Amino acid sequence: FFSCLRGWFFSCLRGWFFSCLRGCFLGASDTERQISSDDISSDEDLSSDDISSDEDLSSFGFWWNNNATIAQDTRINHDAFQKVRNMLLAIWATDKNCDKSKCSLGNCISNIDERLKSGKFTFLPKKVKNRVQNPGVVTAPDVIRNFVEVENLTVEQCKAFESSENLLWINGPAGAGKSVILCGRMIQLVQQLNEDNKVVLFKFGGDGNNCQLYQRALKNADVEYQETSMSDVTELVTLISESECKVIIVEITRWDRQKLTDTISAVTNCHIFIDDMQDLLYYSETEKSSVLMDKLLSLECTVMVVCDMAQGYWSLSKQDLIDRLRMINVKLSSTQLVRLSMSLRNTCDLSDISCVIREQLREIYSEIPDVLDMILPTQLQGHFIHGTLPVMHVFNDYNDTSIMHVFNNELNRLCDELNHSDIGIVTNVASSVLSRVKDSVDMRCVNTDSNIAVCHSEDSYSAQWPAVIVLHSVWDSEERDLTALYLALSRARVYCSVVIFPCEGYYIRRYTSHVTFVT
Numbered sequence: 001f002f003s004c005l006r007g008w009f010f011s012c013l014r015g016w017f018f019s020c021l022r023g024c025f026l027g028a029s030d031t032e033r034q035i036s037s038d039d040i041s042s043d044e045d046l047s048s049d050d051i052s053s054d055e056d057l058s059s060f061g062f063w064w065n066n067n068a069t070i071a072q073d074t075r076i077n078h079d080a081f082q083k084v085r086n087m088l089l090a091i092w093a094t095d096k097n098c099d100k101s102k103c104s105l106g107n108c109i110s111n112i113d114e115r116l117k118s119g120k121f122t123f124l125p126k127k128v129k130n131r132v133q134n135p136g137v138v139t140a141p142d143v144i145r146n147f148v149e150v151e152n153l154t155v156e157q158c159k160a161f162e163s164s165e166n167l168l169w170i171n172g173p174a175g176a177g178k179s180v181i182l183c184g185r186m187i188q189l190v191q192q193l194n195e196d197n198k199v200v201l202f203k204f205g206g207d208g209n210n211c212q213l214y215q216r217a218l219k220n221a222d223v224e225y226q227e228t229s230m231s232d233v234t235e236l237v238t239l240i241s242e243s244e245c246k247v248i249i250v251e252i253t254r255w256d257r258q259k260l261t262d263t264i265s266a267v268t269n270c271h272i273f274i275d276d277m278q279d280l281l282y283y284s285e286t287e288k289s290s291v292l293m294d295k296l297l298s299l300e301c302t303v304m305v306v307c308d309m310a311q312g313y314w315s316l317s318k319q320d321l322i323d324r325l326r327m328i329n330v331k332l333s334s335t336q337l338v339r340l341s342m343s344l345r346n347t348c349d350l351s352d353i354s355c356v357i358r359e360q361l362r363e364i365y366s367e368i369p370d371v372l373d374m375i376l377p378t379q380l381q382g383h384f385i386h387g388t389l390p391v392m393h394v395f396n397d398y399n400d401t402s403i404m405h406v407f408n409n410e411l412n413r414l415c416d417e418l419n420h421s422d423i424g425i426v427t428n429v430a431s432s433v434l435s436r437v438k439d440s441v442d443m444r445c446v447n448t449d450s451n452i453a454v455c456h457s458e459d460s461y462s463a464q465w466p467a468v469i470v471l472h473s474v475w476d477s478e479e480r481d482l483t484a485l486y487l488a489l490s491r492a493r494v495y496c497s498v499v500i501f502p503c504e505g506y507y508i509r510r511y512t513s514h515v516t517f518v519t
Helices: 003-028 055-066 076-092 107-115 142-148 157-163 178-190 212-222 234-242 257-266 276-282 286-298 320-330 348-364 371-373 400-417 432-445 478-489
Strands: 137-139 153-156 166-170 199-204 225-229 247-252 271-274 303-307 337-339 393-395 425-429 453-456 465-474 494-503 505-507 515-517
Touching: 003 271, 055 076, 107 371, 107 400, 107 465, 107 494, 137 157, 137 432, 142 178, 142 212, 153 157, 166 178, 178 212, 178 271, 178 276, 199 212, 212 247, 212 478, 225 234, 234 247, 234 257, 247 257, 257 286, 276 286, 286 320, 286 465, 320 371, 337 371, 348 478, 348 494, 400 425, 400 432, 400 465, 400 478, 400 494, 432 453, 432 465, 465 478, 494 505
Parallel strands: 166 303, 166 337, 199 247, 199 271, 225 247, 271 303, 393 494, 425 453, 425 465, 465 494
Antiparallel strands: 137 153, 505 515
8 A cells, every 4th residue: 555655645745845845945045055966876875776767866866956955054954954855866766657546545445444344453563473463353253254254353352252141231332343243143143053043133224324234244144134124013023923034134213112122022032132222222211221121131042232322322411321321230240241442443543533532421420430341331442454544624613604615625535536325424413504515415416326325423323434524513511522423433434524613603612622602
């Protein structure tokens, strides 16, 4: 990648850089001196063998003698100046015929995304060659490598996958590989000799959701599955009982807690898997959530639940969330509660930002240390796969024209490089900006086979894209702002551009985390 990037970057940068450099050097006084041709190369620096051709050396020497000067000033570090000259010579001699398609933004995002999705990560710097012996990383079990197409797991993931508990509750940050474990265990169960094994997976839908992960893995494993939605409980139970498919994938909403309780009470001889349980808990009273938990605990089949309570709890008061956390902690044993701590879905750069936001969320609930680490675990720095650096645009006040200008510039860059289906727009705004965003997206998707997803932060559970633009309107609630931003930003696997601005009629006070009303 870097070999390819070098030629393109240097080729594009050279003209601009030399133009600026020339102005700096030509601004010297009459005491300036010309760098002689003998200074172009020396035995200690670059020889003609170190560059592409004698033509490069000759053309660079001509340019240097006509443009580069240095003042006779004792403050000038001539050694440093000489190093700059040699760097410019290297740039000059770089191959100018780089294939830009190989080092474009889109190609960069696609290549890194493929590495992340396949689990080709390491927790040690690149200088360590033998990645098999890396601490914290193990080769994934065959069922995950062959069907889910993930090559490596963390030790935490591996222990969760191998757990013998009938009910396993997996907590972890966004992108920690919770769904990977769920998917692998699901295939493992239905491939056992017992022909009666059937799995019902309850998960959330929406644009960009992780349904493709399950679909691809089940297809690879040659496991027949059927997809449906949570509608009438009686009809759903009948479908599950009569279906000849080994796996039933049921799309649910945050309001389906009672339907879910009734369904799992009625089905028999089925293993129950629930992805992103937190959304059901947010929109149910603690007592009713407790009933669902008791029902799951009463089942004799395998039950696996994945959850991250940090992914959006704006509908709850602080005390309500504490009640939910304590309820979970009381009902489950320490062996049933499994904690994952490392984000593997996002690049190292995005993961670092998520770590900071998540820690700020944890500080808000530092008064409950007895359950915090198990139910809302710390997010640790994960792999060293870097990608495109996240881009942050922060507006001090609300200006929809300027906001849309930045948004359209970012969207144009991505649309020029990526398929529309690889781009997601995640926002928490409900103002005139949202309607203009949708109009802008619709205009770009006319006469195309794929769409750019636009979804609200609250509806982005399980969603993920290689590239995401986040439009985040700041409120006056720290918990609401942090959890919405954490959820939105973690939807991006490789590229993320974040546009932050206050609500209309407010402005962001500089150097503080507060939003102040304009008087």
